[in-house]
Amino acid sequence: MKVVVTGAAGFLGWHTMARLHTLTDHQVVAVTRDNWHSLVGEVSQADAVIHVAGVNRATTDAEVMDGNEQLATDVAAAVRSSAHPVRIVYASSTQVGNGTPYAVGKQRAGEILASAAKESDAAYVDVRLPGVFGEHARPRYNTFVATFIDALLHGEEPSVNDNPVELLHAQDASAALIDGLTGQDALKRPHGHETSVPEVLSTLRSFHDVYSRGEIPELPTKFHIDLFNTYRAATFPDKYPxxxxxxxxxxxxxxxxxxxxxxxxxxxxxxxxxxxxxxxxxxxxxxxxxxxxxxxxxxxxxxxxxxxxxxxxxxxxxxxxxxxxxxxxxxxxxxxxxxxxxxxxxxxxxxxxxxxxxxxxxxxxxxx
CATH class of the missing domain: 2.60.120.10 (Jelly Rolls)
Known part of the structure; x- marks a missing residue:
């Protein structure tokens, strides 16, 4: 299968590309902001597109909403221009429906993509992702986990709220997107680890304390391993040897x-x-x-x-x-x-x- 991945140079896009590279034999084409002009031509020759590109934060709320809508409009136009049906797998969010600018933009984007798939007689899979974290996320952009880690490494005190959160590692999110390349499900909802913002910070503090001595912290669950690997990645290569x-x-x-x-x-x-x-x-x-x-x-x-x-x-x-x-x-x-x-x-x-x-x-x- 030939698969186009939009936003391939971003955090989740890179994880998705890496997982496709590691565990599948698909022919994969990366579309980034640097070669966005190639989107129509690449999609016209593809069997599926995994749409990861999005706008998380911007100067204004309108930029967040309009940015996500415009990216989806471009993908939809590329799918419509293809001579054959192209499956769309969309990296959506569990925030859809909460009324924030990001949620509104993601919802509008999904509606645009679903409409294009229906008109083209193509499959559409909406993958509703909770908070995604993992190696090489950008602090103050992709996830608060990366922001907390960056603060700890620089001796700063992160700002913390007491909100409950659901966190999914980027490789698990990527797996859900890749699973969307097959099957009949129109909606996928992978579940992450239920925790809270203070609990995440407390765990990261313990990692920071133990690992600063060269020791491996206690890692009782997969979530702890994923979180520790995320922390370790942020220390590389400066910490070593x-x-x-x-x-x-x-x-x-x-x-x-x-x-x-x-x-x-x-x-x-x-x-x-x-x-x-x-x-x-x-x-x-x-x-x-x-x-x-x-x-x-x-x-x-x-x-x-x-x-x-x-x-x-x-x-x-x-x-x-x-x-x-x-x-x-x-x-x-x-x-x-x-x-x-x-x-x-x-x-x-x-x-x-x-x-x-x-x-x-x-x-x-x-x-x-």
Whole structure:
């Protein structure tokens, strides 16, 4: 299936593109503000369009309402101009109906898209998403979670209300949108984690306190793991590598590589010959830690669907940690002349049936 994703360079758009890239064989075309002019031509050759592009905030309420309406009008025109029916999957919001400018704009956009689908005899799927959070969201734009994390990292005090919230990780939101490419449902309503704004801030504070010491916090639920991965992504790459305390006496040295609160996970050690590379994969949710114990290594990472590589050169004589952020391809290469000894830790036991390991080389240009 050929799928056009609008807003592909944005927060949810990137997560959707990454999930399509990782878990499907669809031919995917990214439409962003930079190539919006190509929308009609791309949609005319597509089987479906996932419409994620939207306006969350603007200078005036009218800009929010009109912006969402105009984007939907453009998509609707592209669908109508196609010689064949094009399925529309729309990233809508559970806020629809609450009367805010954003809700009004999203509702109008949905009505425009539904009308175009009906006129074109095409399927229309309205995916009502609650609050979406996740790795690489923009503070003060995409989600209050990103705003809170940014404030904590800069030593600031976030402004907090006492509202209840429902939060859905961006990969779960993307999964719901991708599910909309098949099936007969006209309305999808994925459910997130019910919590409150103060509870989210309290959890993030605990992460910040524990992780600032290089320790892994207690992660009792999937929501906590998703929230911690979101926090970790915001610390990358500035936090890394961080040094480990070396306890030495006449007997030698003792280095504590992992302190995981409430979770044992899985540890293993590798010996890598000079010039050889391990890794070349990424994870959607797994937390993974690299610690070079002996030798010299280069640890390289690349965010999925981008081509910029970040390198860290590490030395076993000064043990340091680099935790692999989710949705970043990573590897480790022995750059020394002797065997490289590395300790790896993951927060979960390896499951061959669901390894959460997706193979891809770090040094390759992956275009969206």
């Amino acid at each position: 961080f040094s480990l305390m070396v306890n030495a006496d006449q007997r030698g040295e003792l280095i504590e590589t992992v302190r995981a609160h409430g979770s044992g996970g899985q540890s293993f050690v590798s010996y890598t010959k000079p010039g050889m590379t391990r890794g070349e994969h990424f994870h959607l949710s797994k937390i993974e830690r690299f610690v070079v114990i002996k030798g010299n290594a280069r640890i390289s990472l690349r965010k999925v669907l981008t081509d910029q590589v970040i390198d860290f050169d590490v030395d076993g004589s000064k043990p340091a940690v680099i935790d692999m952020p989710t949705l970043w391809v990573h590897n480790i290469t022995n750059t020394g002349t002797e065997d490289l000894i590395t300790m790896f830790w993951a927060d979960q036991l390896f499951n061959p049936a669901a390894p959460d390991t997706y193979w891809e080389p770090v040094r390759s240009v992956v275009s969206a």
